[in-house]
Amino acid sequence: MIKLADVSITLGDFSLKNVHLEIRKGEFFTILGPTGTGKTVILELIAGLYRPDAGKVLINGADSENIPPEKREIGFVYQDYALFPHLNVYKNIAFGPRLRKMPPSAIKENVQGLADMLEITHLLARFPGTLSGGEQQRVSLARALIMKPKILLMDEPLSALDPNTKRMLCGELKRVHEKYRCTVVHVTHDFNEAAMLADRIGVILKGKVKQVGVPREVFERPRDQEVKNFLGVEPLKAVYAR
Template identity: 55%
Template sequence: MLTIDSVSKSLGEFSLSNVSLSVEDGEYFIVLGPTGAGKTILLETIAGVYTPDAGRILLNGRDITDVPARERNIGMVYQDYMLFPHLTVEANIGFGLKSHRADPAFIRGKIQESADLLNISHLLHRYPGTLSGGEQQRAAIARALVMEPEALLLDEPLSALDVKTRESLRAELARIHEATGTTIVHITHNFEEVFDLADRVAIMRGGDVVQVGTPEEIFRRPNSDFVAGFVGVENLLRGTGSADGTVAVGDLRICAENGIPGPVSVAIRPEEILLSKAPLPENGRNVVFGRVESVRPNGGLVRVSVDAGVLFKVTLTRQGFEEAGVAPGDAVHLAFRPSAAHVYPSGEEEEA
């Protein structure tokens, strides 16, 4: 539905480098990456704010690379809403239709339909300056959707909102996507948005796309140390792999879900590891013995570091930590399934 084909764009310190992506019709597609990775440039190039230096952009098979932004039928919503302060919510929502000289009765009907979808019909007479952040963002989304875009681009739409409003609007976005079937490309730094909303995810770094997959694939089966570190895989072990799925990490032998011969990295999420003072049965799992090096509370979770010849980091719930009854210096047993240990060729840069 939306195809980005080998697109490059240089804007000084920010750039895109031969980016290729395909977003399916009706898909909710999220783009993640650190600051400066090129996420916003990608969105603005799709929208037509910038023309690529190289490559093509196709929408439903139509080449829109050189089509002016207003003729692309693509909606864009920024994190700072960008509503016109001197216009009412009603006038803001209908602005695009009015500029296209649509029939006034048609405009009124579409405004009401869009406002109803976003639950802001009672705010149509108000001005943006009198609205909360969440209400302003709903109005901005309604303004984009009223044009019935073939694709909707969201540039960190929830980042400026408080936690409670973010949760509410996240649920609204899921409902709106289900109701309209609109193809959405959404930039965020928030992993909760990924799991609540995304069909697929792209990870960007330095102007390039480094991995694309479902949230499950990205978070549990990263393809590099960079992606693993970025999505919170705290256990990154270097070793020598074999085709049968075993990996030698120092004196440890780890059974993994996939076998790759030669120098490899093993990525294990900290919440996938069981911890106990009592011996743990293998039951097809990797079982490791070590000593607790540190305990660090972190909100409703507790992070435990265990020295087992290599350092393992384990994340427990408060209840799980209290039941384990461990403290620094205690001898403990760790266990994790081969499916929790994902192997990929080592040699990638480690910084996230």
């Protein structure tokens, strides 16, 4: 579905070196790594914000180099939510469908459906600046999901939230994935989040992919000392709770 073939890119002081990743259709793939290792850049490469200096990003087997972001059928949810501050919640969610000239009644129905599912119906007339972090995150998710993206890219979607909201949204993300069956690429530095959500995890350290596997495998059998040091020695309850 998504393949990064020996991708390298340098952006200022930061670089990714020969990243090789294969993400399967419909899976929930989590890229796990400490802050500043280039996890977000991987998402942005898939989304088409950057072109790799070397290597290829393949989507459904096709080289994506000349496909602009608007043609990639992706949804992007950023850590800071990136809601449009000049539009209210309804217009934020309806932004994509309106561009596609969907009939207003269908837009209304879709927005309403998603708002019900994510429990944000009461917020539709509000502006992003007046919402809490958790609320903004739901709106951001709704805005991405309304386009029925084939690929949903999420950059640390839960890291700015308090523990309770985080737990709740974690469950919601799982439900959303089960409902939409889109391919999710999720970036986090939080082991628990990765263990709870991921079908497979890719551990990335210092701009390199160190290990890819199902959560239990990654946490129980880190490939080398570097991965082991990053993951720590404590076994993760979340892995066994699934």
